Amino acid sequence: MDRTEIVGHLRTALSAVLNRPLDELAPELSLFDDLALDSTSVIELLMSLEDTVGLEIDPDELGPEVFRTVGTLTDYVEAGFRAGIQAGISGKAAV
């Protein structure tokens, strides 16, 4: 999954959380100030992405820097998604 697809999934998930359509999702948008989210709703959004796109959340890596903007959240999701793929590959290799 490339970054464009990840942004697409994020837009869908954010629309569901905010209960309104989102056409554009500029990376510099602040999650708290511009989108009026709080940390709990962002965490719930990430957990929903675990179920839908196979994102692997590592709670120890989930720091406040993730919650700053759409861009930082996308970075975290992208890294988590790649880690999930890598873990899958490693798991298959082990078998």
Add this chain to the structure above:
Amino acid sequence: MDVGLSRVAVRLPRRTEPVGDVLARAGSGPMERKVFTRIYGLRDTPTLAPDERMEDLLAEAGLAALGGGTASLVLYGHTMLTQEFGLRGGFADRLRARLGLPGGAFYGLSHVNCVSVLRSIELARRYLRRPGADPDERVLVLGGDQGSVHDASRVIPGMAIGGDGAVGVVVGAGRSRYRYLGGAVGRDTRFHRNLQLSAAETRLFSRVCQRRVVDTVERAARAAGLTADRVDWVMPHLSNRMFWRAFSAESGIPRDRIRVDLIPERGHNFGGDALMALEHADGTGLLRPGDRCALVSLALGAYFQAVIVEVEEEA
């Protein structure tokens, strides 16, 4: 005049309960349960069995802290305003009798939610320093609430679950296990509606809370003649791991100096958390004489409290 704190006595019920079960009974959905257990790291919460009473835990913690000694004043810091033992009447008299302090003064300290126990330590220190105080006087500080009295009242949405644990510590003049170095308080009355905050207020609270806690710890460290980076250990309010990861990022204090290791098995126990973390760290051999520890509490309302103590060689 130096003021010291004794070793902390902790008394817990004999069983715990899965946090997910409490949340389910309180009406939380699967997603919220997942956030609490997976992200916040909250697994179990101490819960009284039907044949156990919170009053017994408080008495046992107090007796253990007194260690056969006495106290001229007992301060009981609590978060909940209505508790089962309080409704039965005569609570203070019963507890004084069980503590062997029938004539002693006994006060409850409330309305500052979960900072009530650390606030009691501050008040004890001021009491001991009053003009004309006997240098041998001691104050017993007790803390703890029965969260399990009602599932809905023990769930702090988006933050933590309160368990049934009791703590006791003696504050006295002179040498003890921990030397009081300094402290600081903070409050932000924009959040005075506690659990009735609007969605916008809740968002604001989650945003400002970390900064206010960091600010309080920094002020407490300055009051102790230190900077926050010279604090060896943070004994936190054991609300959830997520909060303290953010605190570490905001304060620059490394995560491995913030003792959150009790969170999975014990979680949040109202005002007793920081003292429980201190007791656990000391009991497991982590602390050395000279170590400086920041005891930290925060509370809905919003209130913030930090106390800096230094570990001393015991006589």
